[in-house]
Amino acid sequence: MFEKEIKKFEREVRTISWTKRNKEKKNMAYTEQEKERALALYDELGSIGKVINQLGYPTRQNMYTWIKNRNISFKQRAAVDYCDSPTHRRHPTLEMKLNILHRCFEIGEDIKSVSEDTGYSRTSIYSWRRKYLNGGAGALMSQKKHLPRGELTAETASTVDANQDNLMAKVKELEFENDILKETIKILKKDQGIDLLMLKNKEKTMIVDALRSKYSLSKLLEKMHISKSSYCYQHKHLYSTNKYEPIKEKIIELFNENSERYGYRRIQALLRKDNIQISEKIVRKIMKENNLIVKTKKTKKYNSYQGEISKAVDNFLNRNFHAERSNEKMLTDITEFSIPAGKVYLSPIIDCFDGMVTTWNVSTKPDADLVNQMLDTYYFSLANGEKPLIHSDRGAHYRWPGWIERMNKYGFKRSMSKKGCSPDNSACEGFFGRMKNEMFYGRKWENINIEDFITIINEYILWYNTKRIKKSLNYMSPSEYRQNLNLA
Structure with a gap:
């Protein structure tokens, strides 16, 4: 116990x-030599525990305190040295303030980066900007800080006046450069920081004209590095009212010649064929000014779907409308034209190779004979025993016994779109859309009978095959494309 x-x-x-x-x-007082020895060993080993084990002192709390005080001392000395350096003054000059504002709010540099680079806080930069917006460059000048110390003698007064003049000259020069930069961004839509020497004479002329009311012509030409003769030449052609008059007449002629069916891209391609080089923007501008607009209209399209009459086949085409040769992949469908005299139906067969309408049939009734006669005509036009794939939608015409018997008899391969999925036959739908935009919509058909309208459809398809240029065919018609490949 x-x-x-x-x-x-x-x-x-x-x-x-x-x-x-x-x-x-803990309360033991350490000498400066002991502190320096411990800190030096800490810098070498990087561990407070190893320092204490090796030296036998101090406590961890003491070591943390010494390290913290040393870091604070380093930062204070660095700040004093930086503020006393020539590149960073405690009270910046007007020129330095304007330069910082120019970098931040004109050139577009990051304000935080500029603040760290110059040593002035972001709060100061925003304060200078507010003063500049309210009172201009004069509001940034502190009279007491910019005036010299001591008595104001005659010599001191002249020095003050000279400094003031120099500052105002620098302010005006900076404002001049800023105005040029603003007009460059506004008129030419260039990025910030663009090199003025890289601009074309036409672009320089546009900037000079925008600033002529504020600055003298000689000063602007000197700053933009453009001679007066070049400026006058560009100014004359830039604002010439009759510059595009001959081209305008040619564009109107081409537009009317093609029955108002061509947009600005195809008009430009035709001009290029006549060795007339002009940009798409100018063609589009001239067509807009002269109201040369391709007429379009959206209507509900004809639908021949009547339910599941017979078993549908698979979609072997699978939206791959590219063909290596003619009569390899063919598309077909039916579209409706409604005019005051009645309704007309078109059933074509389109070649995926170049978009040519190989065979077509027009009728006033959407019956089986419409598609059957078309298929018979197409079969007898083939040579060398070709057996193409023919793709259609799921309409009743392509599921009746007469169509299926002919397909099997001729050895053609059937392919069908998904139910209600027009993109599966988009190449054929695209032809119908272009045809109606260029030939049907926006025109008056009151005095046209059925026979005349069928003639107009036949003439359009002939024009489409032989004369209508296509961008995908290097601006050639399907017939020209085949002649170029020695296929016709």
């Missing part, structure tokens, strides 16, 4: 002794 009491007493004595030694150690 007494042994337990003795052991407990010894533990309490050891605890008190350890606590007392730690308190004494």
